[in-house]
Amino acid sequence: MKLQLKTKLTLAVATGLLALGAIAQETPADGVYRDRIDWGLLMDMSGPTSASQAIWVNGFQDYMRRVNEGGGINGRKINVLAEDNRFNAATDKIAYEKLVGQTPVIAISGMGTSASQVALSPTIRAGKVPIVGTYTATKALSEPVSPMVYNGFCGYKQMAQAGVGYYADALKLRAPKVVTVAIESAGGKEYHDYIAEAVAKLGGTAHHVTMKVTAVDVTPQVLEIMNLKPDFITIYGVSNSAILTMKALAQYGMKTPAFGITYLGAPAIFQAMGPQAGANYNFISCFTPGGADQSAGNREMSAYADRIGRNGMQADINYVSGWITGQMAAEAIARLGANPTRARLVESLSKGFTVDSKGLAAPIVYTPTNNTGPVVFKLFGYDYGTNKFKAFGDYADYAKYTR
């Protein structure tokens, strides 16, 4: 049967319109396709910081896996493209360019290397791909506020304020004497400065004791701490910084209370310290480790991690952080409706939003003028009887310290 010219033309136009419709929903340059959206991660999955950052990646991926199992977002699956920075700013730059142009993504999360953040800050701020949920918050990237950057991890300033405030109240100290034990790094110095600032507000004094990141024995540092006789100690560094310090303090019979930064809250750290040294150690965090309470968010996350065989990984604060950043990313995409693009994502984020993780953290509020991210903290310790974390109070009790 021969088709009339008019019918042929009608069919051709209809086919063209259908194709255009499909194209309208697919913007590969933004990482958006008909059936999926590409979302990038830039994290150290090998190298010295991989022990914490690779777990954060697991948390993020698991949240998205759960979203995809539920059918995705508005009919699209979320495809996570995770790039390994290898603790190297140069690798980070190449990976960033790749996610912007070669295998484009709608947005990027993570950026765990502070040196990379500093190096890439001008490019990111002037670019079109937003960083949604940074793993570490450097001043260079996050100040002044930019619609391209949203911090996703606990900030050092608030860690210092909440930790110092809590210990000063709990120990009833008027002018606390505090020692910061920190690895020799720019971050360690910055953290000590925040501690000194918080302690000075209470009329106290803060001393800075440094150690090597690869230290095996911290006898000199502990002897210095013994001379200083602080009311409490705070620790900044890697797992070993906390383990060695607390073990050595116990060796010298010192029972000075100590708290570590959020990153030093892994179960393996407490287990390596043992009950004697670990009894005096807590960590300050804006996230609740899996299993530490029975909030709805904690139950959901823990059940899912158990179901997919994460073998207790949810007790690691990095996993929780990755999970919450995954939620932040998924909700940001969902708000865009059927036609997400990078530009629409940036526009939507810049108006402000709140991430309610149902108890895994206090609600995280972003406004057009404040992208600081999590600002409410609390202290966690470890119960060696049950091998679970225990919280000291509620997030609301600590809000006064970081207000």
Place this chain on the structure above:
Amino acid sequence: MFGQVLFSGLALGSIYGLVALGFTVIFKATDVFNFAQGMFVVLGAYLAVTAISLLGLPFPLAILFLVIASALVGAVIHILLIQPLSGRPMLSVIMLTIALSIVLRSVIELTYGPQGRTLSTPLPMGVLVVGDVRMSYLHLWAALVSWLCMAIFGAFFRFTSVGLLMRATADGHEAAVVSGVNVNAMNRVAWGIGTTLAAIGGLFLGQLQIASPELETIGLLALPAVVIGGMQSIPGAIIGGLLVGVIEQMASAYISPKSSDIVIYLLLLVILMVRPWGLFGQRELGRV
């Protein structure tokens, strides 16, 4: 304070000495400057985790497992990787050990995951107080076992027929071959011993810290130790290890933690410039 810092430096230096001894044994036998020695330390820590935590072996059996497994790894590495490169330029072999180190790290991270593992042994954890000096039993054990290992391997080289053959091989490959010594077998034994010594160091470092691939950096402190002590000298490796440990702790206590690297590598530079064969090495003389 001085006595306390000196003790902690000597305890730490004993572990460095043990790892350095393994390095020297391999270098003496096969002329291979083994950059994978740091990863052998990591391997030891993870073998201990496997035996104690994963397999649940009693501690003496776990140690036996560690020794046998690490010796096997060393011998297999020699058979598969080092022996085929025999006679090739030094640079090729060095590149191979660097590649080996990277591969080992990746395999360990893939097998055990990125998280560090807690290594708990039944070794006593208390403190011995002697005068003003407080010594942790773990440090004492680490030092004692390191010295015991050094003594055992020293006696092995000096008093056993295999040790004699190994020394003969190290002194002159061609002469050993002509005399009917199975040079490849001797080199395999050397790699097995070198790996085992590093693995025992890893057992203690893994317990002092946690078992993680980052122990490699600490294991690599054996390199300045052997250069300072003398690449070919077994006593030199031990003394070099002790020196590195004491310098690290003294510099950390009296200058700053970061200065310890400067002091150690400054000493290494001075040694290389003034006495390149090390404090206890022998100057090589060649006839023209």
